[in-house]
Amino acid sequence: MPMMRSKGIVVFVLFLTLFVWPVFEIFDTEVFVLGVPLPIVYLFTVWGLSAVVAYRGGK
Amino acid sequence: MTDYPFILLAVLLVYLGILFLIAYWGERHVEWLNRNRWQLLYILSAQVYCTSWTFYGSIGFASHYGIEYLAVYTGPVLILLLTEVLLMPILRHVKREGVTTVSDFLSSRYGGSRSIAVVTSMVLFMSIIPYIGLQVQALSNSFSTLASGGGRAYIEATLIVLIFLAVVAILYGGRYIDFTRPQYGLMSTVAFQSLDKLVFFLIASVFIVFVISGGPLNIFHLSVANPDLKPLMFTGFADHPYLMWASINISSAIAYILLPRQFHTIFVQNRDEKDLKTLAWFSPLYLLMINLFVIPIALSGNLFGLPVAKADDFILTIPLKTGYNIIALVVFLGGFSAAASMILVESIAVSKMLVTDIGVPGLMSIFRRREKQVDLYKLVLYSTRIAIPLIILLGFFYSYFMLVEIGLTSFVGVAQLAPSFLIGLFYKDGNKKGALAGTVTGTVVWLYTMIIPALSKAEILPAGIAARGPFGIRLLSPLDMFGVFNSDPITNALFWSLFLNVMAYLLVSAFTRRAGSESHAAARFFNISGEPEEPLAAELVKIQSELGRLLTPSVGPATAKSIVAEAFTLDSSKLSRMLEEFGAALEKEKRLASIGELSASIAHDLRSPIGAIRLSMGTLEELAKDNPEGMTTINNAKAAMTRIEKLVNDILWYSKADVLNKVRICAKDAIDDTIELLRKEIEIKRISVHVYCEDSVVFWADATRIGEVLTNLISNAIEAVEEKVGSISVSATTDDQNLTFEIADNGKGINPQALGKVFTPFYTTKSSGTGLGLPIVKRLVNAHGGDVRIESDEGAGTRVILVFPRTDFFRQTVEPISGGLED
Incomplete structure (x- = not known):
């Protein structure tokens, strides 16, 4: 079961990174989060999460 | 800064010296590299993905396409998330079959196919030489920018650096023909370069962003107000940003595992599956760190009014323009490091591939036609050592006559191997003909959609051919085939080349049958039973495949297959006899x-x-x-x-000779302890014993068993020599490869008949001997991965030489011992 869950998380992150941007065009919203453009905040957050997922998956 | 070149050259030479020392130290101190330290080297070395294109090119890319440049790095992050389901099966196959290159992998998957190996090598060669050229050009450009030179100045300095890199690559990459052996020196220096390029990049970035430009928020604030810069914080100036984002992600994800340097560092040099799992989270963090400040620097360069056409150099020119020359020097060293590590690993991996897939088979057929005997080991070794500098030289010439801007073009070229490689991992019916059809089709489309437009842009081909298409047929325009991806050349090239590649692979595989040898390879690859065979034939296939597997790390699966096939005849009576003897x-x-x-x-x-x-x-x-x-x-x-x-x-x-409890032993202590134990016998015979051994000679072994070996041999020597005139010498020496003990005496020696039987259990010429002394020595030495030989002249004395491979003495702490040919 934990194996299935971690695989699910992986697929979810993949989905977010590759497809959310094209579908919802959030990268063109020109929104700033605390003065930083949203796409940068979004991408680096997903990126960091990916590392966490990989770290936990490798345990 | 007219006096800069001297300082620059001096700094560069010192830095090169440090790189060489690290490689030398890594190769000489393998015992220092325990499990954790090796893991650190491994995960750092895989960051060779970040080249000068990361160091300089990312900023230029971001200056045109905004955050879309990040897809070059999110692609690898995506594929690393698939470590368990994708990378681990690749690693297991690499280890099981002993493959050392991408072409080896594909060749072994499709039954040791020579044609697959050759096509793969050619595709990678076409993709990688321009990529090496890009690194050489970055080196030359950064040197000339920093030293205020112009154009293609400082070619000599670049050549000096390249010669140095070729020497390091030959010494520490072309040392052995078996690339599955750990390349301690090479990995140490590449790991160091991965570390310093990140540190140097962060130092320079933090300085430019926080000290020179007032912090990232200030940069973003100023850029929002500028309509020319605002898009860079979002999707840049691309016409089809989403398609381009997906295309770059896909091609960089594939490149991350199929670029020769990546395959070499991630799979071939891997010693433990756990290290790959560590890489899966370490790499995303490393890539994130090295990309944190790219967008702010790209914006900052624009805010300073620097020419966008030279945006690649922003990280170098911003500190130079603001008078921070030291920071510029730090950038220069980081960029140099990024380019140098790529050139080192890529030249080694590509040369190995070309030598085993194209060079050696070609030379062997020439020798065979002339009926000349050939030493295969030397042929492979020296061919690789010649190929390494040639690859670097080709990269240099390419950079000098740079015709085609490379980068993503290279990635799309490498992606043509993905269908036969990645689909072939899971699709059992994929066969050699399908793989060949797919790869060739994809490569032709890649050349058509990316290389022709580049040559057209460089005015080598007619300028309009890319846009209008051949013979004015617009639907065949290389830049926009069938009018689907207007103005997005990357997606156009990637989609059509991969689409046709996959279609050709699947269709040809579906309508053609596999050859026999391919079925066996597929059965082994997917761990399934092949077609039932006669027991004798099954045994033959098993023996052939085992022999092939042993040869693969040195000569590649295709050459291994042909050697084994040549050596084996299908003569059933001969085979029966052989199997009977074996049984x-x-x-x-x-x-x-x-x-x-x-x-x-x-x-x-x-x-x-x-x-x-x-x-x-x-x-x-x-x-x-x-x-x-x-x-x-x-x-x-x-x-x-x-x-x-x-x-x-x-x-x-x-x-119980095989049961070992290994600890770190000082050779001199082991010898001195043994002599002390035998002191009484030595004094009774009044003979002299000389010891030649430095304190620094240390190794990993079972102390009790090594003590038994030395006691046995020195006692024999004491017995063999005459009273008063007897002399015994015991030495332990070490070199790059071996630790050698030698016990020599001037005693009565052994007659030639007896010499051939001394290792036979219970054979003895002594009245009181058990006949087990030397067999015990041999078993104990063999159990440590070493070998023993005896040279004796009757009446003149005897020399016993024990040779232990240094790597095996080290390896027992990190991995099981595996064989391999050595220089």
């Missing part, structure tokens, strides 16, 4: 093993009664102390008992 040998070995186990068990059981007899003899000795005749009988019985005890102990030593 008989196996039976004999089993019988001997049973006898050995029985002897060991009896010997073990005899120890208690022997102890009881010894005690009883002590009592008898007390009782008979006044009876000289009785004492003589008891002493005779004691002497006989001592011989029985020695025999029992020898049998136990012999039977």
